[in-house]
Amino acid sequence: MITELKNIKKSFGSTDVLKGIDLTIEDGEFVAIVGPSGCGKTTLLKILAGFERPTSGELLMDDALMNRVPPEQRNISLVFQSFALWPHMKVKEQVAFPLKHHRFVSEAFKKQPDVRVEEMLSAMSMSHLADRYPHELSGGQKQRVAIARALSPAPALILMDEPLSSLDAKLRIELRYEIQKIHRQFKKAIVYVTHDQGEALAMADKIVVMNAGKIEQIGTPQEIYYYPETPFVADFVGKANLLEGTWDNDQFSPALSPNVSWHFPKVSTSFKQAGLCPLRPEQLKPTADNQHGIEVEIQNVQFQGREMIYTALANETQLTIVSDADTRIQIGERLLVGT
């Protein structure tokens, strides 16, 4: 199933939450929507699910207009942030429920729901807990059940609303792997909403970066990370420093030390017009060459095991620099950094 959003707008009263969204989700594609809270990503997901209706624009699923179709008549499923498991049903009943009710379940699954339930539970390594109630499960186990429930009717599109954000760090990594695995195994399109750019970079085929009700950039994880098109994307996804200066084609001279000149191919014109240069923390390195370095003073050091994070002040501008753990620079030290 191909899902298309054409100039989707949504307002609540006088607040415009979505200001014209155009997006295509291909069959089997893993699309991550990232953005800060309040950027409209959850509203967009609710429109895809059918819990909200767009104010204007078109939502098409395989060319059929879906704007006013209620959720239960769409070929989709949804994994909730809060798991949303029904407290009075056993694990196997949760997974069987959509097989009984979903409109797009194949005859084979309907005839032998037990087989399908078992298949889903074993895909999520939950078979041994089939007779448990939700309150007898840990957070990670609950979300595994919720994912199995979403998968069981084999919908053409699975929506995931920050599914890992109520889990602890270790479980998040574990379930990331599980979600990637089931995407490869069942080849269903996934729309994955998150505010964690790490999750998006790790799992998605395509990342949609949203800000203030608009799409800032759509691209592969590599494109988004290495070649941000707007300062917002550079900051939000790459945690990049934005240095003021002047551009001469692909040559950038920071305003702090105009005699320095750096070569950056493929920087988006929006930065050049704004006189800004995105520099990811790991791009900046100590250098002895004053033709290629700007002077900074180290303000703070954080040891992170694998790496060191420095906060440095170049004149009035605060920069974040990441280096490997072997580099030792003291607080208060002044040095040249470049790329």
Added chain:
Amino acid sequence: MTHFSTQSNIKATQKSSALLISKKGLITLSSVLIFIFFIVPILRLVWQSFQYDGILSLKHYTTILSEPFTWNMLKNTAFIVVVSTILALVLGVTFAWIMAYTNFRGKKWIQIFIMLPFIIPSYIVTIAWTQFVKDLPITVNLYSLTGIAFLLGVSHFPLVYMFTVNVLKRIPKELEWAIRTSGGSRIKTFIVVTLPLSLPGIIGGGMIAFLSNLDNFGIPAFLGIPANITVLSTAIFQEVIGYGNNAFARAATLSVLLALIALIVTGLQWLLLRRSKVMETSYIDHTPRVDLGKWRSLVEIIVWALVLLFSIVPLISMLKTSFVKTYGVPLTLDTFTLYNYNFLLYDYNKVGDALQTSTILAIATAVICVVAGTIIAYMRIRKNTIFSKTLELIVAIPYTLPGMVLALAMILAWMQPIPGWNPGIYGSIWILLIAYVTRFMFLQVRGSSTAILQVSTDLEEAAHISGASVWAKWKAILLPLFLPGIISGSVLVILNTLTELTVSSLLWSSGAETIGVLIYNFEQAGYTTYSTAFSAIVLLYMSIFAGLLYGISAIIRRKRVSHDH
């Protein structure tokens, strides 16, 4: 696939427009019903109070307010309501603080006894106390203003307790610790944190106690009428049954006065509590915060003694009276007899009839309230439109209004709904059903709301996204989850209806006596041995009923909470 989707899309649109039409029809229908049953009676009442010999006039107000009797009655009302509210506040807040914060033992058990004086109908509490004071070595006259105020306070302090105890438990311990670690003493903590943050609960409980004291008919009727002490609720009652000139109009005028006081207090409460919603979501902390230390045993003894005094000790005196044949004879092994019970249960038909009438009314009221109340609560919480907000407000009016006022409004509305046409509802059991449903609907709305609020919308959305239709969602997901809470709400409706007296005292007709009316009639006729025995039977009956319903709800709950561990 494309073809199929388009088709289902069109079908969906058709279906939703059909739904829309029936939705509009439902809204219109329910608006009309609500208007007829909830609004019209009150309008009729107000209109009646301005009727003098068939013309619109303020005459009743000027006459009534110029009579010295009225002012004396208002003074009585003010005295008993204020004194009883203060008593309820002192008892309620003290018990709440001890139960919420100290390391008192056996809290679970004492909670039940604290609630008893509220659950037992106040007229039974009154009968019990009148028997109890006879057993005391000193003479206490309950048939007085202070006696009435005392019993009202005892019957309604559990309301203050209920409101306050949860608010106290919700005040985060950390806020108290913050004062202590900043150098504040325990007293400072109480003044700076506990008191201001618990004020919404105390005010809320105090206002409800005030309204209940104002509304109560049983206590001033049982104690005040023999002593010639009249308050607003008994004044309206006597006016109506007196059948004097312009009796209904005069009673309506008094009712408008009483309703105005009640509405002003409710408005005041709303104004004061409007801004205190913040705390409602914070977590309830059951762990003790104050160690009573060496005082613990003493506090426990005093609290238990008081609570038992207020809850069951008077009932023992009542039981004693019910076991003697002639009132006034002391209970000994020789005078002990089951005669009263035998007579009531086997020889006096009215008892069985009253139990049956009240039971049928209670069940019918509960069924109607469960269906309508749950729908109203669901709409109010999940849809939150102006329509649903108005609906909730309207349903709250008959509950807030004093029962006597509602009863009179019912008479006026149903005697001749259209001038010249009497459908025979007034004077039959039906008017009681209508009055009970309008009066107690709000209790069910509140009970169902609590149940609905505990089920997050995610669970509903998960059902829809799994393909469930509205019907399948209610059947498989919502009803099983709501049911225990809905049943708890209906227990309140059933117990209240079963032993209702205020509304029934005006609306009963011979052949359709309710439990409350029968006990009232026994008392009026001076059959104290019968009224005590019948009260005992009623209490037993109530506990069987409540036990049954709580049992059902516990079974439903257990089925889903504790499974193979």
